[in-house]
Amino acid sequence: MGSPLLFIACGDSFDEPNNEKVKGGELFVNFPASAIKLELLGKGLIDENRTVYGYKAYKIPYTTTNEEGNEVDVSGLLVLPIGLPSIVNSTLGLSMVSDGHGAIFKNSEAPSVIADETGAPSGSSVLFTSLGGFATLQSDYIGFGDSKNDYHPFLLKKSSADTTIDFIEQVKIFSKENNITLNNQLFLTGYSEGGYTTMATLQKIEEENELFVSMAIPMAGPYALESVVDGVLSQPKLEVPSFIANIGYAYVQSHDQELRLVINEPYASTLPILLNGDINRSEIDSKLTKITTGEKGLFVSKFVNDYFTKDTHWFKNAMRTNSVHAWKANTPIRLLHCKKDEIIPYSISELTEITMNAMGARDVKLISVEETLGMKTEAGHIGCGTLAYSLATTLFATVRKETIGY
Amino acid sequence: MKKILVLSSITSSLVVGGAYKIPEQSLNSMALGAAYIAHTSGGDTAYFNPANMAFMEEKQFLELGVTWAHLPRNKFEGFQAYSATEISFANNHSEVENFQLPFLHYVANSMNNFRWGMSLIVPGGLTKRWNSGHQKVFAEEFTLKTIELNPVLSYKVSNNFAFAGGLRFIYSEGVVNSDGGKIKPIKREMKGKTFEVGYNLAVSYKPTTDINMAVTYRSNIDLEEEGDANLYLFDVGRQYSANVTVPLPATLSFAVSKTWQKKYTFELNYEKTYWSKYDTLMFAYGEPIQPLLVSSFNDPKLKNWKDSDTFRVGVTAKLTPFVTLMAGYSKDESPINRKYLSYELPDSNANIYSLGVRIKANENLSYGVAYLHDKKDAFSLKAGENENGVIGKFSEGGANLLTVGMGYTF
Numbered sequence: 001m002g003s004p005l006l007f008i009a010c011g012d013s014f015d016e017p018n019n020e021k022v023k024g025g026e027l028f029v030n031f032p033a034s035a036i037k038l039e040l041l042g043k044g045l046i047d048e049n050r051t052v053y054g055y056k057a058y059k060i061p062y063t064t065t066n067e068e069g070n071e072v073d074v075s076g077l078l079v080l081p082i083g084l085p086s087i088v089n090s091t092l093g094l095s096m097v098s099d100g101h102g103a104i105f106k107n108s109e110a111p112s113v114i115a116d117e118t119g120a121p122s123g124s125s126v127l128f129t130s131l132g133g134f135a136t137l138q139s140d141y142i143g144f145g146d147s148k149n150d151y152h153p154f155l156l157k158k159s160s161a162d163t164t165i166d167f168i169e170q171v172k173i174f175s176k177e178n179n180i181t182l183n184n185q186l187f188l189t190g191y192s193e194g195g196y197t198t199m200a201t202l203q204k205i206e207e208e209n210e211l212f213v214s215m216a217i218p219m220a221g222p223y224a225l226e227s228v229v230d231g232v233l234s235q236p237k238l239e240v241p242s243f244i245a246n247i248g249y250a251y252v253q254s255h256d257q258e259l260r261l262v263i264n265e266p267y268a269s270t271l272p273i274l275l276n277g278d279i280n281r282s283e284i285d286s287k288l289t290k291i292t293t294g295e296k297g298l299f300v301s302k303f304v305n306d307y308f309t310k311d312t313h314w315f316k317n318a319m320r321t322n323s324v325h326a327w328k329a330n331t332p333i334r335l336l337h338c339k340k341d342e343i344i345p346y347s348i349s350e351l352t353e354i355t356m357n358a359m360g361a362r363d364v365k366l367i368s369v370e371e372t373l374g375m376k377t378e379a380g381h382i383g384c385g386t387l388a389y390s391l392a393t394t395l396f397a398t399v400r401k402e403t404i405g406y
Numbered sequence: 407m408k409k410i411l412v413l414s415s416i417t418s419s420l421v422v423g424g425a426y427k428i429p430e431q432s433l434n435s436m437a438l439g440a441a442y443i444a445h446t447s448g449g450d451t452a453y454f455n456p457a458n459m460a461f462m463e464e465k466q467f468l469e470l471g472v473t474w475a476h477l478p479r480n481k482f483e484g485f486q487a488y489s490a491t492e493i494s495f496a497n498n499h500s501e502v503e504n505f506q507l508p509f510l511h512y513v514a515n516s517m518n519n520f521r522w523g524m525s526l527i528v529p530g531g532l533t534k535r536w537n538s539g540h541q542k543v544f545a546e547e548f549t550l551k552t553i554e555l556n557p558v559l560s561y562k563v564s565n566n567f568a569f570a571g572g573l574r575f576i577y578s579e580g581v582v583n584s585d586g587g588k589i590k591p592i593k594r595e596m597k598g599k600t601f602e603v604g605y606n607l608a609v610s611y612k613p614t615t616d617i618n619m620a621v622t623y624r625s626n627i628d629l630e631e632e633g634d635a636n637l638y639l640f641d642v643g644r645q646y647s648a649n650v651t652v653p654l655p656a657t658l659s660f661a662v663s664k665t666w667q668k669k670y671t672f673e674l675n676y677e678k679t680y681w682s683k684y685d686t687l688m689f690a691y692g693e694p695i696q697p698l699l700v701s702s703f704n705d706p707k708l709k710n711w712k713d714s715d716t717f718r719v720g721v722t723a724k725l726t727p728f729v730t731l732m733a734g735y736s737k738d739e740s741p742i743n744r745k746y747l748s749y750e751l752p753d754s755n756a757n758i759y760s761l762g763v764r765i766k767a768n769e770n771l772s773y774g775v776a777y778l779h780d781k782k783d784a785f786s787l788k789a790g791e792n793e794n795g796v797i798g799k800f801s802e803g804g805a806n807l808l809t810v811g812m813g814y815t816f
Binding site: 014015016017018019020027028029030031032035116117118119120 | 591595597633634636638639640641642643644645694696697698699
């Protein structure tokens with residue numbers, strides 16, 4: 001058939017992509033199981049007999065409350081498995097894993113942004129969803145995704161918990177509106193900053209008693225903030241200056257302090273730009289000094305001195321208030337950590353296990369990832385991530401099998 | 407997003423030699439197979455050789471009409487190789503296409519030794535579609551629409567020498583779709599447009615009253631197509647702003663004509679098209695596209711086209727004061743480098759045959775009809791010969807064009 005070609009200009013409008021329509025979200029990724037299996041086989045991560053599920057990821061916008069108590073529009077990623085036995089969709093429902101991502105600096109590293117920009121499965125959700133068959137929930141956190149223009153409340157307890165809990169609630173609404181069957185079984189996990197967020201979230205959930213968590217697996221998180229910061233500020237050199245600078249910046253913002261009284265110039269002036277979500281960690285590190293304090297250091301000498309000498313110093317109080325390692329949890333908790341972690345020392349998890357058990361927590365256990373997996377070598381903070389997530393997937397699947405039946 | 411490879415291919419083919427080129431933009435030019443530069447007569451002189459306007463009678467000339475273009479299907483028999491181990495049967499044929507191309511030309515009265523004219527034409531237009539198979543992965547649809555407004559001005563230096571120049575205002579729109587279907591989980595929908603300006607020059611010399619010589623030149627115009635693209639991966643699409651620049655290459659023509667007894671005219675044309683400017687096709691997007699789509703939609707595509715030669719001959723016979731017969735033949739060389747050929751333009755060398763008649767109704771009005779047949783050579787690509795994995799034989803294709811037109815003087 002032909003197309004007439006005349007002196008007629010085409011219209012200006014160009015249709016949006018004809019994607020699957022959902023209420024309250026947007027489909028970003030839709031990979032069939034075959035494609036994912038091929039990829040995982042190619043990387044030697046699974047064998048031919050391993051069951052692999054398809055992967056559908058939706059960006060879901062929602063509203064949460066920031067550290068100052070104001071409403072903020074944020075976003076998260078919901079990843080659903082495709083191809084589970086029909087009884088799961090019709091009767092049993094999907095179990096949820098809320099997975100807090102680790103510390104990121106560039107907006108393009110946020111879960112929903114990765115999904116949008118790559119259109120492909122990524123990270124821990126592949127393990128939880130395509131291999132584990134869970135619905136995976138990943139908040140972008142305040143400061144990333146739809147709230148890129150806000151500062152990221154790094155390791156701040158209240159907003160870390162609110163952001164995660166509000167996303168869980170929004171996912172329930174989204175699922176109901178789009179005929180997705182969830183079973184209300186909820187697992188919490190996260191690595192590094194996500195480990196901290198997991199613990200903060202669980203504590204708030206237990207306080208409010210509105211959700212029920214079957215098991216939480218915080219991984220390699222800086223739960224005991226005061227101990228972590230004491231350790232960092234007492235060293236002459238900073239291993240990764242961006243992390244502690246990010247803490248300083250977030251706490252200054254949330255506690256209405258002056259940045260120049262905490263961070264030396266020229267870093268005080270450049271930090272808001274370095275942390276605006278456009279720059280990755282290694283680039284930020286290259287623009288910061290590794291000297292902890294002093295005239296040429298990152299932190300103002302008086303600030304560090306006051307922190308160590310004045311027990312009522314605002315930053316010390318904030319570290320204590322925002323630590324998440326000392327409370328009595330009723331939910332089973334498995335703390336996963338690699339012993340060779342050079343960023344968040346293994347001892348932080350040891351301290352957390354001892355403290356929580358001493359306070360009467362019902363079931364808190366520290367698990368060495370290397371020992372459990374029978375590894376002959378120990379892993380560092382970065383290398384441990386995938387190993388820890390694999391182990392968490394297995395642990396959650398075991399609980400689900402015992403309780404839900406699949 | 408960016409306009410596409412397809413667009414460029416189409417444009418090129420339209421404008422100069424190649425599968426669907428349509429240099430014939432009037433009744434006479436269609437009847438003579440575009441061997442119509444040295445010896446021009448009506449309002450279409452403004453387009454084919456504006457220098458000749460200087461020698462036209464002292465009155466106004468108007469020429470208008472329409473061409474119906476029928477593009478038969480391209481047949482492919484062979485295989486598509488995606489890699490050394492992924493080779494599939496790929497026998498298929500493209501869709502038949504039909505479209506219409508209007509034209510309007512005007513030459514004004516002279517003012518001293520100056521004379522102006524203008525043409526409004528569709529220098530190219532194509533819809534090429536493969537609705538199934540492996541070809542759809544690469545070229546589900548390629549559509550190009552162009553409109554050119556070409557005002558020109560001539561200057562008569564002497565009674566046997568004149569030159570002219572003009573501006574070319576070109577507006578074009580393109581559509582490029584490809585769909586991997588069940589073969590590849592990728593799809594694209596693209597739409598773009600551009601407005602560009604170029605120029606043309608012409609020189610005419612009449613050494614004797616029965617011999618005309620002419621040289622014409624049309625400048626290269628880079629069509630920077632800008633628009634949007636929806637790129638899909640596993641049925642999930644994302645929209646990007648996009649652009650791609652493709653050349654509308656420069657063309658240089660030499661023409662000579664000889665007339666006997668004021669009745670019979672023979673014209674010989676040689677046309678050089680500078681297609682070598684089209685060496686790479688590269689699309690740019692407003693932001694990085696998804697990594698898994700880069701190799702298909704973002705990596706530069708080598709073209710390495712070559713300059714092409716076209717030879718044309720035309721014969722005009724005024725049988726009576728009222729009836730003029732015309733016929734033409736052209737040997738048209740394809741500029742495409744077969745190493746980088748793809749389904750959107752499986753072009754090859756062509757033999758072009760044409761004929762037509764013009765009837766003079768009265769002192770002011772004439773009309774006529776012309777037909778042109780563009781016959782493409784079949785060709786084959788052996789394994790390893792084509793970078794896009796095309797292995798097999800292309801045949802059929804070509805074009806059939808029918809023009810009706812009328813001229814009016816006042």
